[in-house]
Amino acid sequence: MSKVLSQKIKIALIQFRGSSPDKQANLNRAAQFIDKAMTQQPDTKIVVLPECFNSPYAVTKFREYAEEIGPLATSVSFLSQLASKYKITLVGGTIPEIDPKTDKIYNTAVVFDTNGKLVGTHRKTHLFDVDIPNGITFKESTTLSPGEKATTLKTPYGKIGVGVCYDMRFPELSMISARNGAFAMIFPSAFNTVTGPMHWHLLARARSVDNQIYTVLCSPARDMDSSYHAYGHSLVCDPRGNIIAEAGDGEEIVFAELDPAEISDFRAAVPLIKQRRFDVYKDVSK
Numbered sequence: 001m002s003k004v005l006s007q008k009i010k011i012a013l014i015q016f017r018g019s020s021p022d023k024q025a026n027l028n029r030a031a032q033f034i035d036k037a038m039t040q041q042p043d044t045k046i047v048v049l050p051e052c053f054n055s056p057y058a059v060t061k062f063r064e065y066a067e068e069i070g071p072l073a074t075s076v077s078f079l080s081q082l083a084s085k086y087k088i089t090l091v092g093g094t095i096p097e098i099d100p101k102t103d104k105i106y107n108t109a110v111v112f113d114t115n116g117k118l119v120g121t122h123r124k125t126h127l128f129d130v131d132i133p134n135g136i137t138f139k140e141s142t143t144l145s146p147g148e149k150a151t152t153l154k155t156p157y158g159k160i161g162v163g164v165c166y167d168m169r170f171p172e173l174s175m176i177s178a179r180n181g182a183f184a185m186i187f188p189s190a191f192n193t194v195t196g197p198m199h200w201h202l203l204a205r206a207r208s209v210d211n212q213i214y215t216v217l218c219s220p221a222r223d224m225d226s227s228y229h230a231y232g233h234s235l236v237c238d239p240r241g242n243i244i245a246e247a248g249d250g251e252e253i254v255f256a257e258l259d260p261a262e263i264s265d266f267r268a269a270v271p272l273i274k275q276r277r278f279d280v281y282k283d284v285s286k
């Protein structure tokens with residue numbers, strides 16, 4: 001069986017509070033945490049930041065903080081320098097993006113290679129529009145537009161799929177990336193204190209077990225002074241559905257080792273890939 005992950009690699013998830021109104025201060029804090037991660041575990045190859053890691057997570061704020069994504073954008077150039085400084089693949093969380101041609105705003109994940117090149121973006125495809133009585137009401141579509149594609153990207157170690165937060169509730173995106181050969185699905189995310197306890201672990205485990213891949217969720221740390229109370233609990237789930245590393249709800253760096261044998265051994269033992277019956281479920285995409 002061909003390997004989807006070429007070697008054992010270490011991943012670091014930066015769970016921090018980046019939702020202050022001062023974008024540059026949030027970026028500087030992200031840099032401090034990445035420096036800390038790389039000092040503690042210098043063999044780390046992939047670093048992940050949370051959803052909306054340098055702006056408030058609020059529908060009324062996305063436009064104010066939005067950047068046109070390109071090499072000169074404040075957040076893009078800042079993250080690019082960090083990726084090349086530490087020679088890491090950086091899944092640089094999400095930033096509000098403005099498309100100047102259409103004036104539409106997106107919640108967009110940005111990914112950099114070890115030379116600091118922006119190698120991919122993923123616009124949140126499923127917007128977080130919910131109304132849970134006595135829980136939470138949130139309507140991203142008030143100011144955001146949805147992305148239109150699934151995202152699978154090459155890294156030096158194999159391919160990763162990228163989704164953003166609510167995207168993890170839709171198994172199709174993860175399946176597309178897994179079938180394109182991804183070894184992990186990485187979701188910069190920000191569940192909250194209502195939906196986190198209900199579904200965060202369940203969804204990570206489900207996406208891993210569906211696809212026999214790693215699932216990586218990176219959340220902001222909880223900040224009870226902000227309008228949105230992030231759940232925290234950034235985690236890594238292995239291809240068997242075991243959570244192998246997890247944060248609490250405060251600021252924390254989570255490290256985990258991803259092992260190609262975990263994928264190949266479990267796929268050999270439980271050969272879902274060979275057993276799939278595409279002849280039976282042709283109708284699923286209708």
Ligand SMILES: NC(=O)CC(=O)C(=O)O
Nearest residue numbers: 128165166190191192195
């Ligand atoms: N914030 C999100 O996009 C998703 C979320 O909190 C949930 O699905 O629950």
